[in-house]
Amino acid sequence: MMLKVESLQVFYGAIHALQGISFHLEKGEIVALIGANGAGKSTVLNTVSGILRPREGAVAFEDQEIHEVPPQEIVRRGVIQVPEGRKIFSRMTVTENLEMGAYTHTDRAEIARDMESVFERFSRLRERRNQLGGTLSGGEQQMLAIGRGLMAHPTLLLLDEPSMGLSPILVEQIFDIIQDINEQGTSILLVEQNAQMALAIADRAYVLETGKIVMQGTGDDLLKDPSVIEAYLGGH
């Protein structure tokens, strides 16, 4: 099993953000976590990445516990997060941002090849490679954020709200890219408020509500589930 999260309890000070969450992800899967704002989706990703520490519970990646491993070591093992709001290094150029993505790598030739393949996937980034990250449009920043994640050779890619703030056409493009990355062998844990799109590409999905998993199933099943339609798909 690639990722196994067991009865995870996370607190922000006095706020009980995750109240015993368990889920898993098999190799090659796209698993989606959907839910409203504040349900705890990003908290899950940040705990998996090692930025937050669980008070109880365990996170195991490729059968090794990682919930007490520092974030930089988790990155080295191949769990890469593309954070919410893209978090591009605004005062660094596109190239420098991509080089930051490859921070754990030392082979210069390999980094150059990886950067070339990111530029092939996102040709806009090649045009803007010497521009500062902060001057890119929202869509370009999201491409840069994903490209930066790919530079690290993820085994498991954690995507936090990749569709946030993007136009419908761009959302389509980003989800196509996510599927494409998955087809090339990267497992994906996807956190989304855009439940429609997320469920459409996910193999399996979990629904989060105020720090608990309230429902789970395959993407198709959840798309047809009346309560999911009611709560997350606009009731149509």
Add this chain to the structure above:
Amino acid sequence: MDKPTSTSTQGRLRLERYLRTFAGIVIGVFLLWRVYNVIVLQQNFGADTWVRFGLSGLILGGMYALIAIGYTLVYGIMFMINFAHGEVMMLGAFGGFFTFEALRFIPAPTLSNPEYNFLNAHPFISVLLAFLVGISISAMAGYFLEKIAYRPLRRAPRLILLITAIGASIFLQNLAMLLFGPQRKNVVNPDILDRGAGWIVNVSGNDVLISYTGIFSLVLSTLLMIGLYILVQRTKLGRAMRAVALDKNTASLMGVDVDNVISKTFIISGALAGAAGVMWGIHMGLVNHYTGFLPGIKAFTAAVMGGIGNIPGAMLGGMLLGVIEAIGPAALGIDFQLKDVIAFSILVLVLIVRPSGILGEKLSEEKL
């Protein structure tokens, strides 16, 4: 900081901005009038004097700049003012002093001069060693300062870090006084870097001495600044430092060991301050436990003047402050002992007129 939500607060902020600009113009016009009076109307000093002042300002400015970079690097990465930074520089000055002292007592007799010592027999190696020792001591001081005093307070309010820094500063000063004694120590340079020696240049009929120690300091500080700029802009460590300064969480998501980068930032800051300290000893000639205090707060002034957090700003601020301080008393026609007052008046003026500094941008609310 509360957000300017209502129109009345916005109006007040605008008024404040106008008042600042107004105050800036009034003070600026007054200073210009004063300088015009002294330089053009009274003509107390010839061109040779101005060259002498300007040059000594640049030399001093180079040292201020090296120290100011340390303030700015640490501020950029931790949003704290490391008030113990001047003491880190002082420790470097002692490192250089003791290296020279030790080498002076190693005999290196030649046939013509049986009294010859290592310091004068191998001046280049001696100076190199002095810098190596001074830089290493200061770099270690910076490293341990962060590790012992600041790291445990990483999540504490920033005021507590500031007070800790002041405490560390007092501690280091007193430690140096206990270890080395309170009296001022004469730094004995190798003969080729004799403080009275230099090139004589003729300016408007008068001789101006361009001292070897001064040119040596200026060249070395310039080289170090270029080196630092390349390190920050072109190397992997420099990229990581910038990334950590911009966003620590995201940097750690890239696999950056944030604690390690913070340690290295303190080491680099310390090393530059140490180099400035050794230069101070070589050029100024006197070292004691108090040596770091004034250069430290002046370099802080320089860093604020250039825009705290901005590396070219710290370099520019240091150079400018050195020159202003050197020519200021003469240009304003005031007592030469008031040069320190000029430096701190600048700090107050910058904080009133342009708190973000010359090259600094407005701080985002997130950073405040």
